[in-house]
Amino acid sequence: MDRNELAAFLRSRRERITPADVGLPAGTRRRTPGLRRDEVAQLTFISTEYYTRLEQGRAPRPSREVLAGLARALRLSDAERDHLHHLAGAPPGPPPGPSREVRxxxxxxxxxxxxxxxxxxxxxxxxxxxxxxxxxxxxxxxxxxxxxxxxxxxxxxxxxxxxxxxxxxxxxxxxxxxxxxxxxxxxxxxxxxxxxxxxxxxxxxxxxxxxxxxxxxxxxxxxxxxxxxxxxxxxxxxxxxxxxxxxxxxxxxxxxxxxxxxxxxxxxxxxxxxxxxxxxxxx
CATH class of the missing domain: 3.30.450.180 (Beta-Lactamase)
Structure with a gap:
């Protein structure tokens, strides 16, 4: 598990997604260019504390269930999903279903x-x-x-x-x-x-x-x-x-x-x- 690279990757993916992309209200007092940490945690069904530790490189290895939740919450492509798994030290298994995303x-x-x-x-x-x-x-x-x-x-x-x-x-x-x-x-x-x-x-x-x-x-x-x-x-x-x-x-x-x-x-x-x-x- 490459904690530092995993942390940087999660931050970069989080910052590129707007609240509107995932059906959340933007609000008027938003300091981050993308989602907040607590919003990603909410979408992934994990605690904000645990997600914060992931982005700080201090968390233990996430389970495959958590990785799948992060991939969904952060709208990762198939290649990004595989990269996330490799960074977490858990090589990806087969995709759950056929892709509908057309290049x-x-x-x-x-x-x-x-x-x-x-x-x-x-x-x-x-x-x-x-x-x-x-x-x-x-x-x-x-x-x-x-x-x-x-x-x-x-x-x-x-x-x-x-x-x-x-x-x-x-x-x-x-x-x-x-x-x-x-x-x-x-x-x-x-x-x-x-x-x-x-x-x-x-x-x-x-x-x-x-x-x-x-x-x-x-x-x-x-x-x-x-x-x-x-x-x-x-x-x-x-x-x-x-x-x-x-x-x-x-x-x-x-x-x-x-x-x-x-x-x-x-x-x-x-x-x-x-x-x-x-x-x-x-x-």
Whole structure:
């Protein structure tokens, strides 16, 4: 345990967070640029005296529970969380659940692909980032609750408007099988994640198909290189499907592109103009 480095690191992380960042009132008589020590202690569920001793380099080694509380209270990134554990002499274990934090460079990349529909999925198959063309082709993800952005839940439990399973994609049945295998592998990496446990229980209870696939214990699967979407406005859109792994976040970037000069390219071009609006005639 490197007490001095740990103390300096905690001070630096505390001073960069404002009360508003963690839902606390700022007040008018605040001397510190960030949170106060007692506020961090309150958020971590430890005594102010103990936290003060940590910042002064006088405290005994904190437990893993305290370290986890500090990581949450100080809004640490995955790299900062690992660094905190190493400074405390307690090498980090596996993360409690899949990361939903998308790097800014990846978010920027999505917006630099104006002729491609692109999404980012977490290890739970939740769509956690997307560009405008993906929203127009698949669904306006910003308009649905977070739970409904999960593609595994969507393919097995719906909704299926107009009989269109998973946005009317041609390989919905194949995706159901592949996504179950991916989820089975994810469960092995994050055995203690309550959100994953709840998702699997919901799917097993609501879908006989999922229960059958889950009980097969298969974990390998191939990504389709080509698929078609049956879109309600522009009709059939056939695209190439490329998947890029973001290994440090356990995420994937999925990019859909149409062949140059094809009717599907024209359809995507039209969707980029239409966006997510629904051109329904008015009476």
């Amino acid at each position: 800014q460079s990846i978010l920027d990349l999505l917006q630099r692909l104006p002729q491609a529909a692109a999404i980012v999925t977490s290890a739970l198959l939740e769509v956690i980032a997307w560009n405008d063309l993906a929203a127009a082709l698949m669904e306006d993800f910003s308009a649905v609750p977070r739970r409904d952005r999960n593609l595994v839940r969507r393919v097995f439990l719906g909704p299926h408007p107009g009989g269109r399973r998973l946005f009317g994609v041609s390989d919905a049945d194949e995706f159901a099988s592949t996504s179950t295998r991916r989820l089975r592998a994810t469960a092995a990496r994050y055995p203690d994640d309550p959100e994953l446990t709840e998702l699997v229980a919901e799917l097993r209870a609501g879908s006989e198909e999922f229960a059958r696939l889950w009980d097969s214990h298969d974990v390998a699967g191939q990504h389709p290189m080509r698929k078609s979407f049956q879109h309600p406005l522009v009709g059939l859109v056939t695209v190439n499907c490329d998947v890029l792994d973001i290994t440090d976040r356990d995420q994937q970037v999925v990019i859909y592109t149409a062949d140059p000069g094809s009717p599907s390219e024209e359809a995507l071009r039209l969707l980029s103009v239409i966006g997510t609006q629904r051109m329904t005639p008015t009476r």
